[in-house]
Amino acid sequence: MPVFWLILIVLAIAAAGFVVGRSRALSSAEGDARKLHSLPSFYGNNVVIKAIVPAFLVMIVWLLAQPLVVASSVSGLIPESAIPDNSSRGLVMAEVRRAADGLDAAVASGGMTEDFARNARADFNDVTERLQEAGAIVTSQVTQPVLRAAQRFRVLNATGKTLMSGAVIALSILGALWGIRETKAEFRARNTVETSIRMLLIAAASIAILTTVGIVLSLVFNTVEFFRLYPASDFFFGTTWSPSFSGRGGSSELGVLPLLWGTFYISIVALLVAVPIGLFSAIYLSEYASSRVRSVAKPMLEVLAGIPTIVYGLFALLTVGPLLLSVFGPNGLGWMQAGTAVMTAGLVMGIMLIPFVSSLSDDIINAVPQSMRDGSYGLGATQSETIRQVVLPAALPGIVGAILLASSRAIGETMIVVLGAGAAAKLDLNPFEAMTTVTAKIVSQLTGDADFASPEALVAFALGMTLFVITLGLNVFALYIVRKYREQYE
Structure with missing residues (x-):
């Protein structure tokens, strides 16, 4: 399920929960809002928060973690013998992702069926030709290890998206039911909502700090890796800039x-x-x-x-x-x-x-x-x-x-x-x-x-x-x- 539709479903569940929570609060007070601890809208908002926040948190974490898990799993399918001398596993994985995207595009355009795209015995020469006809950006010849890894990549991605959709929708429904169950006249809905909003504001403010830390750490780790391959003295005090992509820096x-x-x-x-x-x-x-x-x-x-x-x-x-x-x-x-x-x-x-x-x-x-x-x-x-x-x-x-x-x-x-x-x-x-x-x-x-x-x-x-x-x-x-x-x- 596309993420856009998944978000709409969660929002629809939250909207329905708002209406039910507000009505349940008024019913528990026999229709007299003065008997409620908080305004009726706070009871509805409590249901909305419990339906949206946990579901969206799981979705965000899943979207961040799934590419790493899938790439790690697929990378093990590529033997060292399939990596050319002038390449690396990272470049081969980039080719695998392009081939997987090409298979998706070919299936969407009718260039091949889903069964053919998943067929482990498919001829990679035929697949290469069909991918190029579909306009996919692939090398002149897709190798068999790359094709098998791309097929596995698509399967794992599709499975992960399906599981994520089910988990997010189920969590949203459970959160809404939890909020509705809490809705009673004596429930301190206003305190709960204001605490939740304060936590959300703290989380939003923390994003800037965490983003800055992430940027600095990514620079630091890759800079340390660079200085393992190239002398720091030549970098900081060198007066010539002449990079060469042949020979992994030997002539740079x-x-x-x-x-x-x-x-x-x-x-x-x-x-x-x-x-x-x-x-x-x-x-x-x-x-x-x-x-x-x-x-x-x-x-x-x-x-x-x-x-x-x-x-x-x-x-x-x-x-x-x-x-x-x-x-x-x-x-x-x-x-x-x-x-x-x-x-x-x-x-x-x-x-x-x-x-x-x-x-x-x-x-x-x-x-x-x-x-x-x-x-x-x-x-x-x-x-x-x-x-x-x-x-x-x-x-x-x-x-x-x-x-x-x-x-x-x-x-x-x-x-x-x-x-x-x-x-x-x-x-x-x-x-x-x-x-x-x-x-x-x-x-x-x-x-x-x-x-x-x-x-x-x-x-x-x-x-x-x-x-x-x-x-x-x-x-x-x-x-x-x-x-x-x-x-x-x-």
């Missing part, structure tokens, strides 16, 4: 310094554009602009934040790059050889970051109490002196936060860099040369079927961990500066 040079330099160089150029323009815009909108001008200008600035980054990338590739090339290219000053360069990506990225700095800084400046401005004016200060000596110091922590957010956004940008800065990994001071960043190389290293037994794929996690540590250090340093200044200001 994976020095991160050129990528870090490109990342910081492009980000600095972007911040040199975004911070002055964004901060000055915020000061004007909050301190000088009339309400009419502000009502028009601020939404127009914030529109920039809603433009997809791919559009900025195309703008850099088709407009800003050729414009800079016409001025600084061979026919101009001769400093620029192509439209893709640090300056191209930096300028466009700076335009993209303007609303991050402007909007947040404007809100922070507006939050400064008017009494501080009035006190400054009462002492004879001009408006510019008040802004410079009172308003900006009071708003500095928020402004630093806005700049930090813009910095993190710049460091993590990918599409503008790919289209506007090029793909050259090198150490160069010329802002009119093509360079690349860490995020762009993470994408390129994980494009396609990555073999996670090779350092060329695992290096993406090492690059991500490096960026994580750098941004964490920047956050800690900025927090220290803000607190130090706040102590002096207060």
Whole structure:
């Protein structure tokens, strides 16, 4: 049963339980709601919670665990002799999953019957041909071990989904019956519902923490695996980035310094554009602009934040790059050889970051109490002196936060860099040369079927961990500066 229909069934059970629970509560009080401990809706909501929460928890855990259990079971069906020398068990399992999806697509399109798809004696040459006719993405020849594993994969998946559907529906019905059975006039339904809601809110808040922990752990484990295959000294201090996917890293040079330099160089150029323009815009909108001008200008600035980054990338590739090339290219000053360069990506990225700095800084400046401005004016200060000596110091922590957010956004940008800065990994001071960043190389290293037994794929996690540590250090340093200044200001 599809998950969508399973969710609808559980919701229908919960809706019916709400009606029955509410009616049962009123019946137990002889129709007089004043005799109930709680409002009638709380009794219905109690049934709803007991019908939905346990069922959905089981469904979520099942959906997370089933792929791991099925993959572990199917992986044992593939002998070592079926794994090519230039491949790995992970790549073979990816082929098994594609073949299983292809069998599903072929059955759905009528290219083969369900019995044929499950036939253990089916000719794998015939199956390969039918899968390709159905549009499945498979290799030129599906081997017999892969076909047998794919058939087993489909059977286990179908069985697991059937068992999950039965378990979830049964648990939902039992939960609803439990809630209905509890429904009596003296039952403290309100306390139970409020406790349940509080637990749900705690669980929702915990998801962010657990997600962060999961991201960090995945980076740490894969980074450790990378450094087992590639020397850490060559990675952190190497000045050449030249990955090669032949020979499992024997001829690869994976020095991160050129990528870090490109990342910081492009980000600095972007911040040199975004911070002055964004901060000055915020000061004007909050301190000088009339309400009419502000009502028009601020939404127009914030529109920039809603433009997809791919559009900025195309703008850099088709407009800003050729414009800079016409001025600084061979026919101009001769400093620029192509439209893709640090300056191209930096300028466009700076335009993209303007609303991050402007909007947040404007809100922070507006939050400064008017009494501080009035006190400054009462002492004879001009408006510019008040802004410079009172308003900006009071708003500095928020402004630093806005700049930090813009910095993190710049460091993590990918599409503008790919289209506007090029793909050259090198150490160069010329802002009119093509360079690349860490995020762009993470994408390129994980494009396609990555073999996670090779350092060329695992290096993406090492690059991500490096960026994580750098941004964490920047956050800690900025927090220290803000607190130090706040102590002096207060």
